[in-house]
Amino acid sequence: MLMISQTVGCCLVSAREVNWDALFPLDAGPELLVARFRVAVTLGDTDIAYDCLSPQTRAKMSKTRFQLAMASDYEVEYEGYKIPLRRFICSARLIDIDKDKTKAEVLLEWGRMWVTIFVKRIAERWYLALYESLRGRE
Secondary structure, eight states: OOOOHHHHHHHHHOOOOOOOOHHSSSSHHHHHHHHHHHHHHTTTTTTHHHSSSOOOHHSSOOOOHHHHHHHHHOEEEEEEEEEEEEHHHHHHOOOOEEOTOOOOOOEEETTEEEEEGGGSSSSSHHHHHHHHHHHHOO
């Protein structure tokens, strides 16, 4: 299994210098697909990151919408906490974003299972615990 540190990868390469198909083949399995996505987002290559999304997600989210969401510094404010949506989504295996001010919808994909989190409708303690656990996986 190929393992690459995001930090080292960012220091050593730029998005233009990466041979994406050699390093992270799209058909190599979910682990490399997630790695390809995270490195692409970190390096700012939204075209490569968008290609990593599932066909169902691409049908719901245009490339332009995806690029705007990833380029923004949007933060979800919930009960006095500001949660950086882009960083959270990158660490949580981004599937979708809805940038409505009253809700932030994050779809996480794990295998074939989809989980929808509505920030304004769930308990603060549960959401923050989930955020902390996902943040720890970076």
